[in-house]
Amino acid sequence: MEVKARAPGKIILSGEHAVVHGSAAVAASIDLYTHATLTFPTSPEHEDMLKLQLKDMALEFSWPISRIKLAFSQLGVPFSSKPTTCSSESLKLIAGLVEEQRIPEAKIALASGVSAFLWLYICIKGFRPATVVITSELPLGSGLGSSAAFSVAISAALLAFSDSIKTDLRRPGWLDFEALQLDLVNKWAFEGEKIIHGKPSGIDNTVSTYGNMIKFKTGNLTRIKSSMPLKMLITNTKVGRNTKALVAGVSERNIRHPDAMSFVFNAVDSISKELANVLQSPALDELSITEREEKLGELMEMNQGLLQCMGVSHASIETVLRTTLKYKLASKLTGAGGGGCVLTLLPTLLSGTIIDKVISELEACGFQCLTVKIGGNGVEFSNGSS
Numbered sequence: 001m002e003v004k005a006r007a008p009g010k011i012i013l014s015g016e017h018a019v020v021h022g023s024a025a026v027a028a029s030i031d032l033y034t035h036a037t038l039t040f041p042t043s044p045e046h047e048d049m050l051k052l053q054l055k056d057m058a059l060e061f062s063w064p065i066s067r068i069k070l071a072f073s074q075l076g077v078p079f080s081s082k083p084t085t086c087s088s089e090s091l092k093l094i095a096g097l098v099e100e101q102r103i104p105e106a107k108i109a110l111a112s113g114v115s116a117f118l119w120l121y122i123c124i125k126g127f128r129p130a131t132v133v134i135t136s137e138l139p140l141g142s143g144l145g146s147s148a149a150f151s152v153a154i155s156a157a158l159l160a161f162s163d164s165i166k167t168d169l170r171r172p173g174w175l176d177f178e179a180l181q182l183d184l185v186n187k188w189a190f191e192g193e194k195i196i197h198g199k200p201s202g203i204d205n206t207v208s209t210y211g212n213m214i215k216f217k218t219g220n221l222t223r224i225k226s227s228m229p230l231k232m233l234i235t236n237t238k239v240g241r242n243t244k245a246l247v248a249g250v251s252e253r254n255i256r257h258p259d260a261m262s263f264v265f266n267a268v269d270s271i272s273k274e275l276a277n278v279l280q281s282p283a284l285d286e287l288s289i290t291e292r293e294e295k296l297g298e299l300m301e302m303n304q305g306l307l308q309c310m311g312v313s314h315a316s317i318e319t320v321l322r323t324t325l326k327y328k329l330a331s332k333l334t335g336a337g338g339g340g341c342v343l344t345l346l347p348t349l350l351s352g353t354i355i356d357k358v359i360s361e362l363e364a365c366g367f368q369c370l371t372v373k374i375g376g377n378g379v380e381f382s383n384g385s386s
């Protein structure tokens with residue numbers, strides 16, 4: 001039997017980092033996906049193995065089920081129908097299982113993803129042999145939510161057609177989960193994100209699970225129905241960074257300067273609320289769209305200034321900001337910053353010629369530009385026929 005799931009990446013229009021400290025943030029899904037395919041063995045030679053294939057990286061990891069059982073023999077089986085946080089003892093055992101796989105040094109950042117996979121698999125499926133194959137259209141560690149899409153796609157593939165989620169195996173094509181099922185996928189994915197991010201707010205797994213556009217504050221989501229078209233250019237600076245370290249850096253700055261940082265987080269909260277209101281205000285005519293785009297651009301610039309204040313900008317991000325500003329276009333980093341991707345608002349009336357000029361100037365700096373569809377479906381699953 002084969003089960004597939006796909007989960008989208010995301011952009012954050014406002015509020016990253018501050019959302020970890022209780023401010024509101026606004027995020028939207030994008031049409032770049034991570035796919036997870038789960039198959040149970042049909043031939044006896046694979047019967048005692050759990051395998052994880054990361055196809056894009058040409059890496060395969062495998063553990064004899066007996067080895068996993070042995071690792072957990074002292075702590076007991078974490079098998080659970082309820083989303084469970086990986087304790088530091090369990091994380092140590094899992095880190096041991098990951099270390100045995102000898103991930104090449106250049107790809108060692110993948111270790112936290114492999115640990116998240118093992119935790120989700122063992123908790124949800126127990127000691128059952130299987131192969132899980134991952135492919136992704138998202139750049140890893142670039143601010144487009146690759147870690148969340150990975151955790152959501154894995155949780156969804158493991159939960160679809162399980163005891164927790166009864167779904168109809170016979171229907172073809174990509175299928176939607178029901179509301180309560182989505183909540184369960186999201187909660188498990190959050191446990192995966194905790195292993196990769198350290199202290200996630202939950203915004204990335206939430207927008208990847210539910211899709212569309214959301215406002216998110218202290219664990220609660222409000223769906224946003226944007227009444228205006230929204231076009232963004234995404235520039236990947238290709239400067240690698242790690243969300244866990246950047247989130248920890250902001251928390252340290254907050255400990256050093258709690259009074260000043262609380263004003264910064266409050267300012268971001270107001271920006272996100274205003275941004276959500278602008279997106280949802282009733283559509284009237286073309287002029288009002290232009291005015292609203294100007295407001296959005298200004299709010300994005302203000303948010304970027306505050307992200308600089310938090311210490312998560314980077315020289316490469318500043319280069320993108322300077323380049324787009326020459327064309328009077330507003331930009332901000334998206335996700336954890338420190339490199340990664342930058343969003344640039346492309347107003348509806350902006351000519352194609354200008355867009356092409358901006359893109360070629362950014363690409364001449366060695367960056368990669370992408371345009372994506374914003375606000376599509378969240379996680380979906382299929383019986384393998386898609």
Ligand SMILES: Nc1ncnc2c1ncn2[C@@H]1O[C@H](COP(=O)(O)OP(=O)(O)OP(=O)(O)O)[C@@H](O)[C@H]1O
Pocket residue numbers: 034054109110111112113114134135136139140141142143144145146147148150196197204241242243244334335336337
């Ligand atoms: N397709 C994948 N295969 C294996 N591991 C993955 C995959 N996608 C993400 N990961 C794990 O997530 C890590 C990247 O997560 P990180 O949170 O640093 O960046 P991001 O999620 O892309 O950006 P942001 O959190 O800013 O949106 C990788 O180093 C790896 O451990």
Ligand SMILES: C[C@@](O)(CCO)CC(=O)[O-]
Pocket residue numbers: 012015016017018019020143145197199200201202203204243247334335336
């Ligand atoms: C930096 C951060 O705010 C967003 C990463 O996409 C971290 C989080 O909210 O978990």
Ligand SMILES: [Mg+2]
Pocket residue numbers: 145146147148197204243
């Ligand atoms: Mg991430």
